[in-house]
Amino acid sequence: MRLRDYMHINVWLLPILLVLIPVILILFGSAFMTTPSTYYMTILNEGWSVKHGDFEVENAALKNLDIGTANTNDIVVISRLIPKEEVPSACLMFRSIQAAVTATIDGKVIYSYGDDYALRGELIPKHFNVIPLGDISEVGGKRITITFRVYEDNAFSGLSEVYYGNRNDVELAYIQKKRLPFFIGGFLTLFAFLLLTLSSYLYMYHGHDLSLIFSSIISFVLGAYNLAFNDIFCFISDNEVYFCLLEYVTLYSVPFAIITFLVSSHPELNTILNKTLIAINALFPIITLALHLFKVVHINNFVSTLHIIALSEAIMILPQLVLNVAKRYNEQKKSPEFTPRTSDSVLVLGLVIFIICSVVDIIKYNIFKFFVAGGEVSVDINFMTIGALCFVLCLFVFYFYHGIEHINSIYMKEHLEGLAYTDSLTGLMNRAKCMQYMASVQGNFALISLDMDNLKTVNDSLGHQEGDRMLSSFADILKQTFAGSALIGRTGGDEFLIAIENPVKGTCEKLIDDLRSRIKTFNQTEKSFNLSTSCGFAYSDEVSEKDANNVFVLADNRMYEEKESHHASKIDRFVNDIIGSSLHGKGGEADHA
Structure with missing residues (x-):
C-alpha cells in the first residue's frame, strides 16, 4: 500500500485523539469520580x-x-x-x-x-x-x-x-482534587521511560538519530514538572528539597528539550542561531542550579527570566518551523506520493497547541501573582498540562507518520535502484550492479563466472523469442541454485556472475554440481533446446590483496579453459561421429560384396 493510501485510511486517528482525549480528561477531572469522605x-x-x-x-x-x-x-x-x-x-x-x-x-x-x-x-x-x-x-x-x-x-x-x-x-x-495532573504527569513520565528505552535501542543498532531521545526528555520534563508543580511529590514524600529543585530544573529544561528535538529532527533548523539558543537553554538550568547550590541566588528567582526566554524563542523558532514545513509541503506536492497530511504538520500542530497553552498559563500565572485577589496559590497549569499531553501525543503520531514516510522513501529508493540495476529480461542484477559490487566487496568471498552455451545457435535457428526464453530459464535455475548469494548477475549476453561471501572450502564446487544437476533435470523435459554452461570459480584468498578484479580474472580464465575443453570435446565427438559413420558404410559394402 502506498503512503498516500495509507495516510488517507489512518489520518482520522489524529482528530479522534484530539477530541477524545480532552473529553476523557474532563470526565477524569470532574466530580463524577470523586469518592465521598469516610468521616468528615x-x-x-x-x-x-x-x-x-x-x-x-x-x-x-x-x-x-x-x-x-x-x-x-x-x-x-x-x-x-x-x-x-x-x-x-x-x-x-x-x-x-x-x-x-x-x-x-x-x-x-x-x-x-x-x-x-x-x-x-x-x-x-x-x-x-x-x-x-x-x-x-x-x-x-x-x-x-x-x-x-x-x-x-x-x-x-x-x-x-x-x-x-x-x-x-x-x-x-x-x-x-489533583487527580487530573497526577494522571497526566504520571502518564508523561512513564511514556518518557518507554521512549528512552526504544530510542536507546534504535540509536545503538539503527543509526544516529537523536530526535527520539530528545522526545523522551520532553515527555519526562513536562511530566515531572507537572507532578512537582502540583505538589504530588511533596505530598507523598518527605524529601521536599529534592522535589523543589526538580520542579525548577525541569521547568528550566523545557525550552532546551523542545528546541533540541526540533533541530535534531529537522536538519534545516540546524543554524548558528538555533545552535546558540540550544547552548543558552542548556546552560540556563545548569547555571541557575549551581548558583542555588552555592547559595548565591536561590533558583526560584529565575522564573520570570525563563518566561521571557521561552516566549522570545517561541517567536523565533516557530516561524522557521512553519516556513520549512510549508516549503517541504510545496516540494512534495510534485510527488506522486503526495499527501496533504504529513508528520511535520502533525508536529507543528502539537507544538502550536503546547505553546498557546503555555503562554496562557504564563500570562495567567503573572496576573494572578501580582494583580488578582487569591494570588499565586490560586494558579494552576491545567492549560499547560493539557497542552503537554497533546504535544506528546502529537510526537507519537509524528513518529508514526514519519515511520510510514521513511518506509515509503526506502521502498521508492529500492524500486528506483531496481529499475537501474536489474536486468529486465532475467530479473538478475545487471552489469552496472555487478561492477558496483566488485568495487565495494571486501573480506572473504568467491566469484563464479558462467557462460551459457549455444545461445547464438538457438537465436539463429529458433528465433530470438526462444533465445530469450532460454536466458530466462537459465536465470531461474541460477536463482534456485545460488539463493542467498551476495550477487547473481548477468554481465553480458550469455555471461553471468555469482558472488558468494564468507564461503567455506568446497562451496563453489558443491554449488556448481547442484547447478549441473538442475540443468540436467530441466533438459529432460525441455523439447526446444538444451541448456549447458561453462563455469569457472576463484576464492579471494587465491590472489594477493583479495582484489575483486583479480579474483574475477582468475575465475573467468578458468571458465574459458572449461569452455575450450567443452569445445574440443564437441569437435572430437563430431569427428568420431563422422569417422564412425564412414567406417560403418565401407564395412557394409564389403560384407554385401
Whole structure:
C-alpha cells in the first residue's frame, strides 16, 4: 500500500485523539469520580482574621483575599476558631510556599516548620503542613493562629486553602482534587521511560538519530514538572528539597528539550542561531542550579527570566518551523506520493497547541501573582498540562507518520535502484550492479563466472523469442541454485556472475554440481533446446590483496579453459561421429560384396 493510501485510511486517528482525549480528561477531572469522605472533611475558607503589614481584615474568606506579594522579612498572620465537630484523628492541612510556619492555640505553640532552612541560608521548599488537633473536645472552639515568616522576595501572594477533618479524608480530598495532573504527569513520565528505552535501542543498532531521545526528555520534563508543580511529590514524600529543585530544573529544561528535538529532527533548523539558543537553554538550568547550590541566588528567582526566554524563542523558532514545513509541503506536492497530511504538520500542530497553552498559563500565572485577589496559590497549569499531553501525543503520531514516510522513501529508493540495476529480461542484477559490487566487496568471498552455451545457435535457428526464453530459464535455475548469494548477475549476453561471501572450502564446487544437476533435470523435459554452461570459480584468498578484479580474472580464465575443453570435446565427438559413420558404410559394402 502506498503512503498516500495509507495516510488517507489512518489520518482520522489524529482528530479522534484530539477530541477524545480532552473529553476523557474532563470526565477524569470532574466530580463524577470523586469518592465521598469516610468521616468528615471541609475546607475552612470563611471566618479568618488576616494581617500582613498594614493590611488587616476580620472575618475574611482566604480564597478571595488580596494580601499583596509577600517579600523577605514579611510576616503574615491568619487566625480563626477551630470547628467543634467531633472528628476522629482531626487535623488541619494547608500548603506553605517559601515561608517558615508556626501554629499556636491560644498562644501555645503546637507546630513549627522551616526556620532551620532559613538559618542555613537555604530555600524553604513548598510544604504540606499537617497539624494534628488531638481531642476536639479540648481544642474545639479555641482560636488557632498560623504565622508565616517570609524569607524570599515575591515568595507568594495569596493564602492556601486550609483543610479540616479526618486526616485520611483530608489527604484523599487533596489527591482527588489533583487527580487530573497526577494522571497526566504520571502518564508523561512513564511514556518518557518507554521512549528512552526504544530510542536507546534504535540509536545503538539503527543509526544516529537523536530526535527520539530528545522526545523522551520532553515527555519526562513536562511530566515531572507537572507532578512537582502540583505538589504530588511533596505530598507523598518527605524529601521536599529534592522535589523543589526538580520542579525548577525541569521547568528550566523545557525550552532546551523542545528546541533540541526540533533541530535534531529537522536538519534545516540546524543554524548558528538555533545552535546558540540550544547552548543558552542548556546552560540556563545548569547555571541557575549551581548558583542555588552555592547559595548565591536561590533558583526560584529565575522564573520570570525563563518566561521571557521561552516566549522570545517561541517567536523565533516557530516561524522557521512553519516556513520549512510549508516549503517541504510545496516540494512534495510534485510527488506522486503526495499527501496533504504529513508528520511535520502533525508536529507543528502539537507544538502550536503546547505553546498557546503555555503562554496562557504564563500570562495567567503573572496576573494572578501580582494583580488578582487569591494570588499565586490560586494558579494552576491545567492549560499547560493539557497542552503537554497533546504535544506528546502529537510526537507519537509524528513518529508514526514519519515511520510510514521513511518506509515509503526506502521502498521508492529500492524500486528506483531496481529499475537501474536489474536486468529486465532475467530479473538478475545487471552489469552496472555487478561492477558496483566488485568495487565495494571486501573480506572473504568467491566469484563464479558462467557462460551459457549455444545461445547464438538457438537465436539463429529458433528465433530470438526462444533465445530469450532460454536466458530466462537459465536465470531461474541460477536463482534456485545460488539463493542467498551476495550477487547473481548477468554481465553480458550469455555471461553471468555469482558472488558468494564468507564461503567455506568446497562451496563453489558443491554449488556448481547442484547447478549441473538442475540443468540436467530441466533438459529432460525441455523439447526446444538444451541448456549447458561453462563455469569457472576463484576464492579471494587465491590472489594477493583479495582484489575483486583479480579474483574475477582468475575465475573467468578458468571458465574459458572449461569452455575450450567443452569445445574440443564437441569437435572430437563430431569427428568420431563422422569417422564412425564412414567406417560403418565401407564395412557394409564389403560384407554385401
